[in-house]
Amino acid sequence: MKPTHIEHIGIAVKSLDDSIPYYESLLGTSCYKTEEVKDQRVKTAFFLVGQTKIELLESTDPEGPIGKFLEKKGEGVHHLAFAVDNATEALQEAGQKGLMLIDKVSRKGADGMNIGFLHPKSTHGVLIELCNK
Ligand code: ZN
Secondary structure, X not given: OOOOEEEXXXXXXXXHHHHHHHHHHHHOOOOOEEEEEHHHXXXXXXXXXXXXXXXXXXXOOOOOHHHXXXXXXXXXXXXXXXXXXXXXXXXHHHHHOOOOEOOOOOEEOHHXXXXXXXXXXXXXXXXXXXXXX
């Protein structure tokens, strides 16, 4: 798995309503999409910076992954997502190299992507997502 680029950076926020205007002003570009991902218990908002997206994540459930992250760490960078040709193959390759996986096969994520996560315990504390279109 050789990632082609950073597909997006996921940032946990308390409120999309508060943070979307801030990022629109900071980046000089409009949010091009918002989407709820029910199984992740988040609402997302996307911005494009070059070929890399900024993905804002607002929790819809305090017990969900972003809800727990906000509770423990507060707002901030949540994950880095690398674009790969095939997320499932990249996950399996990472697993064979001994990395801990959160997902063994890719699943449907926001913005039409197939996604899967490596466990931050085996990636020096950074939650890493592998994704493909
Ligand atoms: Zn992501």
